[in-house]
Amino acid sequence: MPNAIVINVIEVTEGREDAALTAWEAFAEYFRRQPGYVSTKLHRAVGADARFRFINVAEWESADDFLSALKSPGLADVSPGAPEQVNFFTSIYEVIRS
Amino acid sequence: MPNAIVINVIEVTEGREDAALTAWEAFAEYFRRQPGYVSTKLHRAVGADARFRFINVAEWESADDFLSALKSPGLADVSPGAPEQVNFFTSIYEVIRS
Numbered sequence: 001m002p003n004a005i006v007i008n009v010i011e012v013t014e015g016r017e018d019a020a021l022t023a024w025e026a027f028a029e030y031f032r033r034q035p036g037y038v039s040t041k042l043h044r045a046v047g048a049d050a051r052f053r054f055i056n057v058a059e060w061e062s063a064d065d066f067l068s069a070l071k072s073p074g075l076a077d078v079s080p081g082a083p084e085q086v087n088f089f090t091s092i093y094e095v096i097r098s
Numbered sequence: 099m100p101n102a103i104v105i106n107v108i109e110v111t112e113g114r115e116d117a118a119l120t121a122w123e124a125f126a127e128y129f130r131r132q133p134g135y136v137s138t139k140l141h142r143a144v145g146a147d148a149r150f151r152f153i154n155v156a157e158w159e160s161a162d163d164f165l166s167a168l169k170s171p172g173l174a175d176v177s178p179g180a181p182e183q184v185n186f187f188t189s190i191y192e193v194i195r196s
Contacts, residue, residue: 005141009153040196042195043105045190046189050189051187051189052189089150091144091149092144097126098137098138098140
């Protein structure tokens, strides 16, 4: 049972969807090789008018595992970060109602 | 297998968490009685500095089921909408990578 859920809310200017997806792929390829990674699901909005084009929901064994992966120097080698006109809002969550 | 995922990204001004949660409970109570509803998970940010305090991920059998529930007159009876200083950004999503 994963103990930490990491959600990336991804804000994308129109026309920058491919750049956002390419950046996400690079991050995902890196994170899935890190200790404590469990799974990820990238959601894309069906309609064109969604406020947030992509939302990624990842499961980790613990918040510390995710934080260690974030701090690892390997991350900078994989991706230079979010491309222009793409914002990643990333936080650790827990499920409080279901 | 659900065919539509409805995500609410919930932006909350500090101190308005309880009001947001009460509004969410009223919506959830209504939606879970509607045809095509499958499940929901309300996520709360662990850290105080998260850009989005709550993120709800619900599964529906189809987008049409969710849209019908949205249009039903019963919704207005259940909740007057989002309280002040609470914004719900709601869209329909599909999983494109996992």
